[in-house]
Amino acid sequence: MSSGPEAMSYTPTREARQSSLLRQWDATGVPSLLARLIVGGLFIYMGFNKTQDPVGFLKLIREYQMIPQGMPVLLNVLAVTLPWLEVLCGVLLIAGVAVRGTAGLLVTMLVGFTAIIAVRAVDIYQSTGQAFCQIAFDCGCGTGVVNICFKLFVENTGLLLLSLVALWSRSRKFCLRWSLVPGRRAG
Amino acid sequence: MREAVRVVLEGLAVSVAGLGIGLAANAMSPKGLKVSKNYFPKLALAHPVGQPKATMPSGTQDPLHPEASASAHASQEPQVSPANPSADSTQVDPVHQHLHEIGLNTLPHEEVAQMHSDPRTQVNAFLFIDARDDAHYQAGHIPGAYQLDHYYIDRYIDQVLPLAMNAEKVVVYCNGGECEDSEFAAIELRNRGLDPSRLFVYPGGLEAWRQHGLAVERGARGSGDLNGGAQ
Numbered sequence: 410m411s412s413g414p415e416a417m418s419y420t421p422t423r424e425a426r427q428s429s430l431l432r433q434w435d436a437t438g439v440p441s442l443l444a445r446l447i448v449g450g451l452f453i454y455m456g457f458n459k460t461q462d463p464v465g466f467l468k469l470i471r472e473y474q475m476i477p478q479g480m481p482v483l484l485n486v487l488a489v490t491l492p493w494l495e496v497l498c499g500v501l502l503i504a505g506v507a508v509r510g511t512a513g514l515l516v517t518m519l520v521g522f523t524a525i526i527a528v529r530a531v532d533i534y535q536s537t538g539q540a541f542c543q544i545a546f547d548c549g550c551g552t553g554v555v556n557i558c559f560k561l562f563v564e565n566t567g568l569l570l571l572s573l574v575a576l577w578s579r580s581r582k583f584c585l586r587w588s589l590v591p592g593r594r595a596g
Numbered sequence: 597m598r599e600a601v602r603v604v605l606e607g608l609a610v611s612v613a614g615l616g617i618g619l620a621a622n623a624m625s626p627k628g629l630k631v632s633k634n635y636f637p638k639l640a641l642a643h644p645v646g647q648p649k650a651t652m653p654s655g656t657q658d659p660l661h662p663e664a665s666a667s668a669h670a671s672q673e674p675q676v677s678p679a680n681p682s683a684d685s686t687q688v689d690p691v692h693q694h695l696h697e698i699g700l701n702t703l704p705h706e707e708v709a710q711m712h713s714d715p716r717t718q719v720n721a722f723l724f725i726d727a728r729d730d731a732h733y734q735a736g737h738i739p740g741a742y743q744l745d746h747y748y749i750d751r752y753i754d755q756v757l758p759l760a761m762n763a764e765k766v767v768v769y770c771n772g773g774e775c776e777d778s779e780f781a782a783i784e785l786r787n788r789g790l791d792p793s794r795l796f797v798y799p800g801g802l803e804a805w806r807q808h809g810l811a812v813e814r815g816a817r818g819s820g821d822l823n824g825g826a827q
Contacts, residue, residue, distance in 0.1 A: 463622065463629050464729065464747045471636065481634035486615075489622035489629055494614030501610060510606020517607070576603070589606050 419580050438582025441508070444574040445583075448515065449502030451568065455551030456495030463489055469549035473525055492551070502575065505584025512575035519572060522550070523565045530557040635747060636776075637783045639699045691773075691799045700782050703796045705804045708767055712738065712810075716764065723763035725756060726802075727770045727781035736812035736823060738769065738805055743817070746781040753788070760785055765794050772801025 419436055434440060459466045467488035470476075476484040495518075501511045526548045534541050542558035550560065581587040622628040629635070692702045703711075711722045717740060724741035726733050733743045742759065744752045760766045766785065770777040778797050786792055798804075806812065811824035 460621065461627075463625075463627055467629065467635065467747075481636070482632055485629055485631045485633070485635070486619075489631065490615050490618030493618035493621055494611065497614045497617055498610065507606045507610055509603045510608075511610050513603045514607035514610050588602070589609060590602055 419582060432579075435578050435580050438580040440574055441578035441580045442583045444571040444578075445502040445505065445508065445512075448512075448568055448571045448575065449499040451499070452495045452502070452515065453499035456492045456499060458551035459492035459549070460496065463492075466492060466549060469547060473529060473549075475525060495551075505581075506586045507589045508578070508584060508587050509576055510589065512572050515572045516569060516576055519565055519569045522548075523561060523569070526550075526557065526565075527561055530561070629747070636780060637787065639783055639786060689799070695779060695797050695799060698779070699792070700779065700786075701792070701796045703767060703798055705798070705800045705808060708769075708798045708800070708805075709808065709810065711765065711767065712740075720759050720762070721764045723759055723766045725760070725766060725768045725781065725785075727768055727777040728775075728802075732771065734815055736802065736806075736814050737817075738802065739811060739813040739822060740817065741769075741813075744768070744781050744784075746777065746784050749784060753784075757785070757788055757790075760790050760795075763794065765796060766790065767796050767798050769798035769801045769805075772799065772803035775801055 419438070467485065470488055470491075471484060476487070498511050498515055498518075501507055502515075529546075529548075530541065530544050533539065533544050533546070542556070544557045545554050546557070547554045548557070548560060555564075619631070622631070695702050711717065712724065714722055716722045717724070724738050725744045726737045726741040727744055727746060728737075729745050729747070730743075733745075737743070742752070742756050744756045768778045768782045768785070770781075778799070778801065782795055782797050785795060802812065809824065811822040813819060814821040814823055
């Protein structure tokens, strides 16, 4: 690994030079930047919407019945912190701070959110007999009532793929501080 | 592996930061929630002693509980009442049934409307309470109804509770349908000592009120800005 001023930008090693086209493309910083802007922007938008109506978000997450009845504090903490966590992740991604950790966190959240939304949609499908792709409800995602097929297979899948791009990327271009680990400054 | 550990630790650091920011923002926000409060309370006693029928001055019998019983259980088969054929009637309605099961009295629309037109409503002997948030309340409420948003109950309880304690009957409502806010507001009043025999939930809510062509009052209570007609 090169050191000193050369470390300020992404400098491929001998092995990296021989890597796939994807890595070479990643080295431009463009794929990561695009992914970060799209995912970050959407999470800021969706998270901010939810911060404006904590009661509404509390009611929505209660409907998933994931939190036991006897744990109202946990439900309340989720309701007041999750939206702000989304906003924070969005800001960090756009600014290029702690990119991989933030992207990893978003991947985890997206997988979880997608799973519980799918479970609820299946419940509705089984109880009402409604065609699955006609099911629509407010999933608590910050965008109001949405068609579940679009939500699961387009929006969340797209966000997940873009988050994986940000997670996989090694490019430190267009980042304020790519990693929180001391000594690994971004260029 | 080392890189993976770094990514995980970074993610955890972001999570902790988000948690802190969220709690701080909640503490500072006028819309903030009380983290320790249970906003979806249950009554301590599902079938309190002496729970009466949901009756009206006309003597209409509550079809779900023809005999008041402290030991009544949810397994008791509800009876259909031919006297209440309205759309939001108590005829084996799951909402009515649920409210009765948890120990709350209910009233059908006809009885609510009759109470509202009774002169005793003017002196708060019959008290109407709207359990919805500011936006919904301001958009339209039963004329003369007081607001009691149980998610921010401290803002309203000092005014509403004394009135409720002195009223002959208290009717709590929200939007109707699947709206649960009236249930929780009623439980809050019960938990603060309101006599359960004088407390009723109007499950049809404002939706039923509007559907029957009755006027709603917009803005603050007593504004006089009435808007009638079915939706």
